[in-house]
Amino acid sequence: MSRIEQFHGVAADGTRLNVVYAEQQDANVAFALVFPNDDLPRFVHWGRPIAHPETLIAQYDALKPQRVSGALDETAWPSILPTQAESWIGAPRFSVRRDGVELFCRFTVESVTADAPTITVKAHDLEQGVGIIWTCELDESGLIRQKLDVSNEGGESAGDLEISTVELGFPLPALAGEILTTTGHHLRERSPQRQPLTVGRFEKVSMAGRPDFDASLLLTAGTPGFGFEHGEAYAVHVGWSGNSVLSAERQPYTTGLIGGGEVLMGGEITLPRFDETNANTDTATYTTPWVYGSYGDGLNEIAARFHAYLRHVHHDARRALGIADKPRPVILNTWEAVYFQHDFDTLKALADKAAATGVERFVVDDGWFGSRRDDTSGLGDWQIAKEVWPDGDKSLKALADYVHGLGMEFGLWFEPEMVNPDSDMFRAHPDWVLKPTANRLPMQGRSQQVVDLTNPDAYAYVYGAMDALVESLGIDYIKWDHNKLVTEAVSPRTGRPAMHEQTLAVYRIFRDLKTAHPGLEIESCSSGGGRVDLGILELADRIWVSDCVDPVERADIQRYTSLLVPPFMMGEHVGASPAHSTHRATSQEMRMAMAFFGHMGIEWNLLKEPEADVAKLAEWVAEFKKHREWFAVDTCVHADAIDPAVRLDGMVKPDRSAAFYRFTQLTTGQTYPAAPIRVPGLDPDGVYRIQPLWLDLDLEGLGIGNGQSALGWWTKDGVLMTGRALETYGLRPPSLHPAQSVLFTAVRQ
DSSP states (O other), X not given: OEEEEEEEEEOTTSOEEEEEEEEETTTTEEEEEEEETTSOOEEEEEESOOSOGGGGGGHHHHHOOOOOTTSOSSOOOOOSSOOGGGTOOSSOSEEEEETTEEEOOOOEEEEEEEETTEEEEEEEETTTTXXXXXXXXXXXXXXXXXXXXXXXXXXXXXXXEEEEXXXXXXXXXXXXXXXXXXXXXXXEEEEEEEEEOOSEEEEEXXXXXXXXXXXXXXXXXXXXXXXXXXXXXXXXXXXXXXXXXXXXXXXXXXXXXXXXXXXXOTTSSEEOOOBTTBOOXXXXXXXXXXXXXXXXXXXXXXXXXXXXXXXXHHHHHHHHXXXXXXXXXXXXXXXXXXXXXXXXXXXXXXXXXXXXXXXXXXXXXXXXXTTOSSTTSOXXXXXXXXXXXXXXXTSHHHHHHHHHHTTXXXXXXXXXXXXXXXXXXHHHOGGGBOOSSSSOOOOOBTTBEEBOTTSHHHHHHHHHHHHHHHHHHTOOEEEEXXXXXXXXXXXXXXXXXXXXXXXXXXXXHHHHXXXXXXXXXXXXXXXXBSOOSHHHHTTOSEEEOOSOOOHHHHHHHHHXXXXXXXXXXXXXXXXXXXXXXXXXXXXXXXXXXXXXXSEEEEESOGGGSOHHHHHHHHHHHHHHHXXXXXXXXXXXXXXXXXXXXXXXXXXXXXXXXXXEEEEEEOSXXXXXXXXXXXXXXXXXXXXXXXXXXXXXXXXXHHTTTSSSOOOTXXXXXXXXXXXXXXXXXOBOOOOOOSSEEEEEEEEEO
């Protein structure tokens, strides 16, 4: 339940005060803003609900800093948009120029509208002709999100207004002294890194036209040592698929700020003067991406807010199209099975094997179109390759029909934003690509350039080709890839940087295709996990977490991706051993366990595997199907552990009546046998039976029983424990060989 209250009063110095208090009781979170006179508001609370919110009037006097020697007459106390007019001397968070000249704005609030769950503040700098509308919402998940509209309100003689920087943020309490971000590269996304939040500015900038592998999905600041299960922490995320920045900053004069926004290139957003004769608000206003804030006691609670938000978004989107929610279909993707070697008979046989294994969605990957026999040519020619798929009973249409006849959905790979210079599309329309000058292309990646989707003709071609194929082949699912870093992104049509408009065009194609074909689902892949953000997640039905399906690497890639993405939207596939990306050999149980909680799939040529292994895979697929509807709404939890060699991850039912847990031994541990592990997420006062999911595993192969005594609870009867004992003392996991996982359940008695 969401509510907003307002309170009025006067500060000790005579300042008129208006306090807006917003609370989401079910999510156990609240925030408060104080408006001094006609100044922009300041956050004076972000955390748990307050029993007596009327006392927040006193927060102004309680928190306002004193004037100090050697500084300005008012010590910096950042508003929602700090500028030098209010003593902010940190990195510019609002920078606009007119005729190339920087404007130093001081905004005066004109109106405040508070209607749960939204607060809207309208303000102006009348002298300089700049208007802003700040919108802040408290979602039912407990997320706070904010955005800013900037308008050019200059007089008749005023020039265009260029937007340089708009960075929104949230304040941090003084105890938030440590920050957590992630880094990475292709095949190793989301590697955690921690450091103190010292005086100065820390930032993670994404300048590749996508968040990229190195992106930190969240920037989290909290009490030193905060973990998944404990520690007051505050996280921010920029819901944008183009260039962006996340930052944390602390100054000697003030408390810290965390936030972020879109990164704009010079001349990218230039607003004409707005008046009654030129009332095109699309060109006269710039709207920032949403910047999200999540508060929690530990990372599990922070992540749960993002997961709940995305569940609501997708449920509402499907309902708007008249489509019922459905369980996540088990996928077989053909990439690591056949790569570019497409052949009707091979893929038909693979489809047979997939259907027999319990697969429900068969996806044909790259190589079905144009001259695309490898990654150097044909991209952009979205016509079926006749030499690979001739007309008749061996066409791609015939394969799609055959897959449908087996009761499976049919999916197809596209890379709509990219083109090979060696393609008919590029030869016919060399002006349809983003490039810095008329005669120079950006540096290539994977023999590719980026299609200028801000060009209406290019957009119409790409959308038209995809639309026609979805209709003619009966495509149920698109795997949408994005393999090139977007650099020097200038549109030949305008001569201006175009990353902002390019990002909006991608969102538009997603929406247009889904509107034209209700029920169509789209996966966002970007060389794996290169484009993961709420902008794309609100439109895509799942993401491909990483091109690496090695389960040892995936243990942390999936764990830290789940800080933002709920597991039901995370593509988690069972691959071959040795893994194609690392050549590491792992057990089939490890590979299947690592894919069990997410959107399960297969990235494996089952035609080359022994029948016993395929039958074992079918058992796991069947078991996954029994629980996947719960996994889609379960709370994802991770346990903190002193030993860096072990991981415990779980999915807990919303009512905490049952849970699945996965214990993983990545390497040899610090203790032998393995030390007890805490089991989080259950009702502390509930009594649970803890049992292995399967007793008939290859125990000796896993290390269980290999010269060891029996583990007391690893039986069909398991052990009875309270939730409080499990989260306080835990239980002893089996002592496993490295690179092994086991699953166990907790069921309330």
